[in-house]
Amino acid sequence: MTGDIPEHYSGGGNLADRIARDLRARGLEPSDLTPAEFEPLDEFHFRGRAATLELAAQMRLTPQSNVLDIGSGLGGVARTIADTAGCHVTGIDLTAELCAAAAEISRWLGLADKTEFQQGDATSLPFSDDAFDAAITVHVAMNIPAKHRMYSEARRVLRPGALFAVYDILQGEGGEMIFPAPWAAEPSISHLATPQEMETLLREAGFKLLDSIDSTAESLRWLEERTAGTGPPPPVPITTRLLFGEGYKQMVQNQLRALRERRMLTWSFLCEA
Structure with missing residues (x-):
């Protein structure tokens, strides 16, 4: 898990500084915002914060829970969970620049005590066995060929029943x-897996599959609304375009076509260790 992946996600230079400059140029002070207002930038997955909240609601979280976010990116998922459930979330991501920016954003938003981020490999987690009460991974495995190792590692660091x-x-x-x-x-x-391959991978890693949900139609509607500007306006006027530049326009069009033609799917699984 090295090489081209961190290069793809690195924005060049200090990403947190770039985000702060863009916000201030629009009259917004980063520390005056809430985790929910950061959603257009730091929850760059289909259906954004709403999808994160749906997942978190099924995870039996309490303020005492110790949660792992595998592939934490800019930390949006971790902050949403920490903010709404009141628990501690550790994020791990292969890209050091994203980890540094995630930590800085948490500091802006007053969540530095409930979140931490470290650089690391999802297929070789730097944690002891049975270290976490719950775990989540959102839009990460697309870059990971050795998914069996990723899910086996997730199972290893989770307590039984998590x-x-x-x-x-x-x-x-x-x-x-x-x-x-x-x-x-x-x-x-x-490295996209099919739904059937995912179920096999998760079971072979030692998980009991509790639920499996195809959300492709909802993701298509969400992206169509965002692209057409018919949905609610984003609270923060900067988005993941900051990470990907002008090429982001073509990426969005490709995703729209792929969702409509079911070349790509969005899918969630709830598992028990």
């Missing part, structure tokens, strides 16, 4: 994915 929420982009029946996409400029770093 819940693991998985929400990812999968390979659909409508043909191959179209590139560029937000997770891969070209096919070499894209």
Whole structure:
């Protein structure tokens, strides 16, 4: 889990500084915002914060829970869970620049005591056995070829009976994915599994599968609304375009086509260790 993936997600330079400059240029002070207002930037997955809240609601979280976010990115999922459940969330991500920015954003939003972020590999987690009460991974495995190792590691660090929420982009029946996409400029770093492969991988890792939900239609409607500007206006006027630049326009169009043709799917799984 090295090489092209961190390069794809690195924005060049200090990402937190760039975000702060963009916000201040629009008259917004980062420390005056709430975790929910950061959603357009830091929850760059389909259906954003609403999808995170749906997953978290199924995870039996309490303020005492110690939660792991695998592939934490800019930390939006971790902060939403920490903010709403009152628990502690540890995020791990392969890209050091994203970890540094996530920690700084948490500091702005007053969640530095409930979240922490460290650079690391999802297929070789730097944690002891049975270290966490719950775990989540959101739009991460698309970049990971060794998914069996990722899910085996997730099972290892979870206590028996802990819940693991998985929400990812999968390979659909409508043909191959179209590139560029937000997770891969070209096919070499894209590794989509089918829903059937995912169920097998999770069971073979030692999880009991409790639920499996296809949300592709909802994701398509969400992206169509965002693209057409018919949904509610974003509270923060900067989005993940900051990470991907002008190429983001083509990425969005490719995703729209792929969802409509079911080349790509969005799917969630709820598992028990």
